[in-house]
Amino acid sequence: xxxxxxxxxxxxxxxxxxxxxxxxxxxxxxxxxxxxxxxxxxxxxxxxxxxxxxxxxxxxxxxxxxxxxxxxxxxxxxxxxxxxxxxxxxxxxxxxxxxxxxxxxxxxxxxxxxxxxxxxxxxxxxxxxxxxxxxxxxxxxxxxxxxxxxxxxxxxxxxxxxxxxxxxxxxxxxxxxxxxxxxxxxxxxxxxxxxxxxxxxxxxxxxxxxxxxxxxxxxxxxx
Amino acid sequence: xxxxxxxxxxxxxxxxxxxxxxxxxxxxxxxxxxxxxxxxxxxxxxxxxxxxxxxxxxxxxxxxxxxxxxxxxxxxxxxxxxxxxxxxxxxxxxxxxxxxxxxxxxxxxxxxxxxxxxxxxxxxxxxxxxxxxxxxxxxxxxxxxxxxxxxxxxxxxxxxxxxxxxxxxxxxxxxxxxxxxxxxxxxxxxxxxxxxxxxxxxxxxxxxxxxxxxxxxxxx
Numbered sequence: 001x002x003x004x005x006x007x008x009x010x011x012x013x014x015x016x017x018x019x020x021x022x023x024x025x026x027x028x029x030x031x032x033x034x035x036x037x038x039x040x041x042x043x044x045x046x047x048x049x050x051x052x053x054x055x056x057x058x059x060x061x062x063x064x065x066x067x068x069x070x071x072x073x074x075x076x077x078x079x080x081x082x083x084x085x086x087x088x089x090x091x092x093x094x095x096x097x098x099x100x101x102x103x104x105x106x107x108x109x110x111x112x113x114x115x116x117x118x119x120x121x122x123x124x125x126x127x128x129x130x131x132x133x134x135x136x137x138x139x140x141x142x143x144x145x146x147x148x149x150x151x152x153x154x155x156x157x158x159x160x161x162x163x164x165x166x167x168x169x170x171x172x173x174x175x176x177x178x179x180x181x182x183x184x185x186x187x188x189x190x191x192x193x194x195x196x197x198x199x200x201x202x203x204x205x206x207x208x209x210x211x212x213x214x215x216x217x218x219x220x221x222x223x
Numbered sequence: 224x225x226x227x228x229x230x231x232x233x234x235x236x237x238x239x240x241x242x243x244x245x246x247x248x249x250x251x252x253x254x255x256x257x258x259x260x261x262x263x264x265x266x267x268x269x270x271x272x273x274x275x276x277x278x279x280x281x282x283x284x285x286x287x288x289x290x291x292x293x294x295x296x297x298x299x300x301x302x303x304x305x306x307x308x309x310x311x312x313x314x315x316x317x318x319x320x321x322x323x324x325x326x327x328x329x330x331x332x333x334x335x336x337x338x339x340x341x342x343x344x345x346x347x348x349x350x351x352x353x354x355x356x357x358x359x360x361x362x363x364x365x366x367x368x369x370x371x372x373x374x375x376x377x378x379x380x381x382x383x384x385x386x387x388x389x390x391x392x393x394x395x396x397x398x399x400x401x402x403x404x405x406x407x408x409x410x411x412x413x414x415x416x417x418x419x420x421x422x423x424x425x426x427x428x429x430x431x432x433x434x435x436x437x438x439x440x441x442x443x
Contacts (some may be wrong), residue, residue, distance in 0.1 A: 065439050113397075120390035127386055132377050141376050144436045145387070148369070151432055155425060156394050 014197030046090030234318030
């Protein structure tokens with residue numbers, strides 16, 4: 001599956017479609033948001049991508065804890081790495097969006113804070129990995145921490161911002177991404193262009209890194 | 224089940240005895256508490272409500288990191304192997320968490336007294352604040368207990384525990400600070416019950432995760 005090109009070419013075309021339709025397509029005109037709603041394809045897609053990669057990463061961590069295969073650990077690390085990159089991009093695109101709609105790059109909004117905290121928790125995951133020298137020990141302990149960090153994602157990003165007042169849609173208990181809310185043209189670009197495109201791109205990046213790591217691991221073990 | 228309880232109690236008793244015999248670690252943390260609060264007093268004088276609140280919770284955080292780092296990291300490798308042979312990891316981690324929670328409670332009471340003595344008394348509802356601070360101290364100690372278990376495997380690095388711990392504890396600290404603002408004035412705070420429920424569910428989640436994940440850390 002790693003070597004096949006069809007899904008990589010697909011990801012390229014989906015992203016091309018996202019960019020073209022995203023910038024040239026029609027969007028509903030809402031007060032305050034105006035044209036910035038186009039950021040939905042980038043900012044929200046980044047967060048979706050991050051969640052998907054963190055879910056994949058924790059699944060591989062759990063698999064490592066069950067079967068103790070080094071390849072599972074490599075998968076977990078690389079997907080977490082890509083997840084962090086997407087998360088950082090999500091934070092940046094969100095700040096740019098905030099500058100034009102809320103007035104400031106950073107407004108101490110609960111969801112912004114929660115997202116920054118979640119990213120810091122995952123960065124600590126990498127600090128932990130680097131501090132352990134023995135491969136097996138580092139894999140096992142970081143797998144344990146990965147599960148813990150993933151569990152902390154939910155309160156920090158999803159639950160607390162929903163409960164408190166927030167500038168983000170979704171504060172004070174209303175659901176944020178309701179299927180009936182999104183405009184039908186945007187829905188097409190978002191669900192069939194942006195999300196699969198960015199996700200496949202992230203998978204492509206992760207699998208490239210995984211292949212390199214697996215190759216260097218094989219090289220180390222067999223000379 | 225009964226044997227499990229007896230095992231846990233025995234482990235807690237062992238920890239308490241250790242604290243009483245090697246008194247230097249307990250007094251060490253006590254000295255840390257006293258001197259930091261004194262430094263705070265010298266720096267801030269007698270601050271007003273919200274600053275008092277913020278300083279108090281920051282103090283709890285640092286006290287917790289120090290107190291728990293000491294309990295986990297003063298055990299040698301050989302002793303871990305001994306425990307491995309006599310009890311199951313679940314008993315060990317539960318005993319550790321209970322002991323750390325009690326230790327943190329004691330430290331919490333002491334630091335609260337010192338805070339009131341040195342930094343002034345802005346509390347409108349002292350009993351409420353006492354309850355909230357005890358609850359908060361236990362919650363913080365649960366997270367750091369588990370992190371200390373992780374850090375103890377990583378070459379016994381105390382700094383690592385702090386690095387791992389600070390991002391993880393931020394959501395709980397924010398909720399606790401919001402909750403404790405109640406005790407300062409009679410302002411009605413909506414969503415209060417949901418904060419308490421959220422904090423309790425946090426604690427339950429951390430407890431469950433620790434019990435499930437600690438056995439993987441245990442085998443070394």
